[in-house]
Amino acid sequence: MSDSVTASPPIGRRVRRFMADHPLVPLVVLLIVLVAVLQGLRPGIVNERWLANTVKFAIPLALLAGCQTITMLTGGIDLSAATVATMAAFITASLAVDHDPAVAMAVALVPAVLIGLLNGIGAGIFRVHPLIMTLGTSLVGAGCLQVYQRMVIASGTKIPDVLAWLGTGLTYGIPNALALFVPVAALLVLMLGRTGFGRLLYAVGDNERAARLSGVRYWQVIIALYVLSSLLAAVTGFLYLGLVKAPSSLSLADPLLLPSVAAAVIGGTSIFGGRGGYAGTIVGALILTVLTTLLTILQMPEGARRILFGLIILFVTAAYLRIIEDR
16 A cells, blocks of 8 residues: 555544634534524524514624624724713713704714724824723723713603614514614625725734734724724614613613623634634624523523623633644
């Protein structure tokens, strides 16, 4: 027998390589398995109404996870996203009492842009680690929101009809929120895959030093990135306000922060930068939404859910490192 015959790689390595090259396939399989388990535990629960509700609650999570996806591509993170979403929602609800909803939402975008600028300047120019920078602006934003609430507490709040229509409405059984989500998701996917700015995000996350040497102005990329992330978070706040209808809550979007990070990581975005995409994040958000329904049926408390999300992040990160080592 000839010694030149090369043995095929082990099946485990081939599976990991396939998962690395086609990350959406195992994610979709996992989603189908979770839906099957849910149907097995509660026969008949998977129907058109359940599907519409799942999509409605997955969309705000997917939008906020988009903030984490684009920032994680550069090796960063945006812990201020939930606070920005809450600020946008509360400011809109408070101003909508006496002003046109379009005006209220436009004003609500101002603090979002300011926080995005602060994050970008701190991380891009002064080289503050994004985790510390966005955590600091999150705390500052939450404090400012409390001060603002005391100033407008007598005027009350109102949810604009257009946001209520988007958040909870259905048209022929299809969630109206898709009218907002589909264009936003398409823009993010196209931006990351087809534009120069998207390629810059991957380049900075993959090798910042090499990107600088090739002429990339790092600070400009980071400032634009975090302003974009804050604007996306504000849009999430608008939609989430219409969905949960809790305009007076100062912690409206806080429960979405940890799941948004988990959705991005599950979707294949590396916390070390340079790898990932928004399509996987969308599937990751659907997986977490179905998983939440499953845990609710099992009557698992909120604390246990947070522990589970943390374990998911740790497990997926470890699995990603193994795949990178094999490649």
